[in-house]
Amino acid sequence: MKSLFVMGQYGSGKSAICLALALKMRERGVSVGYYKPVWTPVGVGDTVDEDAELMKAVLGLPQPLEVIAPFTASPHYLARYEDPKADLERMVEGFREMQANTDVVIVEGTNWPCVMMSIGLDAVSLARELGSQTLLVSKVVNDYSLDAALFMLRYIERENVPLVGTIFNNVPRTLLDKTRGVYRPSLESFGYRVLGVIPRSVELSAPTVAEFQEVLAGEVLAGEEHLDRVVEDILVGAMTLESALNYLRRATNKAVITGGDRSDLALAALETSTSVLILTGGLYPDVRVLARAAEKEVPVILVHYDTYTAAEKLHDVSRKIRPGDEAAMAVARSNLRTHCDWKTVLKALGVD
Numbered sequence: 001m002k003s004l005f006v007m008g009q010y011g012s013g014k015s016a017i018c019l020a021l022a023l024k025m026r027e028r029g030v031s032v033g034y035y036k037p038v039w040t041p042v043g044v045g046d047t048v049d050e051d052a053e054l055m056k057a058v059l060g061l062p063q064p065l066e067v068i069a070p071f072t073a074s075p076h077y078l079a080r081y082e083d084p085k086a087d088l089e090r091m092v093e094g095f096r097e098m099q100a101n102t103d104v105v106i107v108e109g110t111n112w113p114c115v116m117m118s119i120g121l122d123a124v125s126l127a128r129e130l131g132s133q134t135l136l137v138s139k140v141v142n143d144y145s146l147d148a149a150l151f152m153l154r155y156i157e158r159e160n161v162p163l164v165g166t167i168f169n170n171v172p173r174t175l176l177d178k179t180r181g182v183y184r185p186s187l188e189s190f191g192y193r194v195l196g197v198i199p200r201s202v203e204l205s206a207p208t209v210a211e212f213q214e215v216l217a218g219e220v221l222a223g224e225e226h227l228d229r230v231v232e233d234i235l236v237g238a239m240t241l242e243s244a245l246n247y248l249r250r251a252t253n254k255a256v257i258t259g260g261d262r263s264d265l266a267l268a269a270l271e272t273s274t275s276v277l278i279l280t281g282g283l284y285p286d287v288r289v290l291a292r293a294a295e296k297e298v299p300v301i302l303v304h305y306d307t308y309t310a311a312e313k314l315h316d317v318s319r320k321i322r323p324g325d326e327a328a329m330a331v332a333r334s335n336l337r338t339h340c341d342w343k344t345v346l347k348a349l350g351v352d
Contacts, residue, residue, distance in 0.1 A: 002349045003035075003099070004164070005127035007109035008137030009148070011318045013169040015051045016204050017137050018106050019321060019329065020336035021345060022059060025104060030351045032059055033102035036069040037091045037126055038110045050320050051108060057323035063098060070094050073115050084119035088129060091121070095130050104349055107132055113152055124152075124159050133162045133348050135195075140171045146183045153192045164348045165193035167340060170200045196340030203331040206230045207317045209276040209299050212255060215317050216278070216303045216310060222290045223299030229275040231255045236311050237265040248272045257310050260285050260302060270296050278314075280307045 004021070008014040022032045034056070039049035052069035055061065061068060071091065074080075081087055098105050107130060109123035116122050127134050134156055138149040149166060156163050166187060171179050176199055184194045210227035213220060220227070233251040237258035245268060248256070252273040258265045260283025269277060270292050277293060279285055282304040293300045303310050321328045336342050346352040 002103065002351065003095075003105040003107055003130055003132040004345065004349060005107040005109065005123065005130065005132035005134045006137060007113045007123040007127070007134065007152075008169070009113070009139055010111040011170065012137045012139035013198075013204060013318075014108060014137040015054070016321060016328075016332040017135070017167060017169060017336070018051075018108050019054065019058065020332040021342065022055065022106055023329070023333055024336060024342055025346065025351060026059070028346070028351070030104055031102045033098045033105040034059060034061060034068060034108070035095050035098040035105055036108045036110075037094065038071045038073050038116060038121065039069045040073045040111045040115070050322075054321055054323055055106075058329075061098075067094055067097060071121075073110050077116060078118070081116070081119055081121070084121060087119075088121060088126075091126065092129060104351055124156055124161055127156075128159055128161045133164050135164045135345065136166045137169050138166055140168050140175050140179050140183070142175075146186060149183075149187060150190065150192075153187070153190075162348075163192070164345055165195040165341075167195050168197045170205050171197055172200050193344070195342075195344055196336075198335045198339045201331050201335065202230060202232060203319075203328050204321070204335075205319055206232045206253070207319045209255075209301075211317055211320060212276060212278070212314055213299075213301055215313055216301060216305070218278070218301040218303040221279075221285070221300040221302050222293045223276075223297060226297050226299050229253070229299065231275045234311065234314055235269075236307060237262060237269065248274075255314065257307055257314075259283060259307060263289050267292060270298060274298055276301060278303060278310055280305055280310050 006014050006018050025032050036052050048065045049069040052065050113123040136152055168179050179197050187194050209229045230253055232253040234255045237256055248269050249272050253275045255276045256269040256274055257278045259281050260279035263286040266277055266289045277300045279302050
């Protein structure tokens with residue numbers, strides 16, 4: 001049985017790549033399974049992995065979620081993994097179960113490839129144990145992103161794990177030319193194959209208000225029916241009203257975070273392109289704010305955090321494709337078809 005281990009850092013969009021590859025293989029008559037041996041809860045109380053839920057629904061997998069995504073990681077995981085050898089055996093057993101009656105299993109790594117390296121359960125070690133081909137999905141932020149990709153590729157090579165190649169994904173428009181003209185040739189000069197450079201798309205990278213609300217666990221005061229609005233930027237309103245007006249006009253489809261007692265800023269934000277108002281400090285706003293938000297169809301979320309803490313919690317929120325989100329799935333498939341050498345991946349797996 002063939003398997004492909006897709007690894008990358010948080011926000012790289014590896015889940016979208018997994019989905020697109022699975023759908024492409026299924027189009028060609030290949031039966032596809034999915035396995036995520038280690039996943040990282042995002043919110044307090046999370047009991048299932050959303051990526052596993054998505055793939056189970058899309059691929060019609062018969063296995064329960066606890067088999068598809070059996071283990072969790074956290075910043076304090078060592079206390080829960082006292083027998084790594086036995087845990088590895090359980091992971092391999094789960095993988096074998098997922099392999100039954102499938103031609104290929106796509107294995108997805110957790111938020112960071114290095115997670116749980118101290119006990120030999122990092123992504124590269126697991127790929128070696130499962131006998132998987134590997135695909136690295138690299139997020140592009142700046143020149144350090146190239147260094148990080150090269151570091152991971154050398155580690156994969158050193159561990160003698162078969163490597164299909166790298167995809168630069170979710171690349172900001174401002175870095176597209178540099179990624180194509182500098183980062184890609186640089187990796188290729190070291191002998192590593194780059195299979196694609198995918199531009200960032202709002203449909204896959206920009207989170208929704210609902211995802212912000214989940215992370216903050218806030219109270220929705222207005223606009224609950226508009227939580228599907230996309231958030232492309234985050235602005236913190238902590239200045240005078242006079243200073244804020246030009247500041248608020250600079251960004252579109254934004255989340256504005258401000259104190260619940262700053263009705264002046266909240267009302268000003270509602271007159272610009274705002275996707276959600278996040279009011280901090282547990283302070284309920286003036287009734288005029290809720291009335292205007294209802295008119296503008298802008299959700300208002302109340303949280304008990306201070307403004308700084310709320311902004312920090314939202315810093316790394318990324319878009320999740322949900323079951324039934326046909327538009328996002330279509331974009332993921334289009335990106336793979338248009339910007340990636342997917343045939344090389346299928347050839348490496350022997351299903352081309």
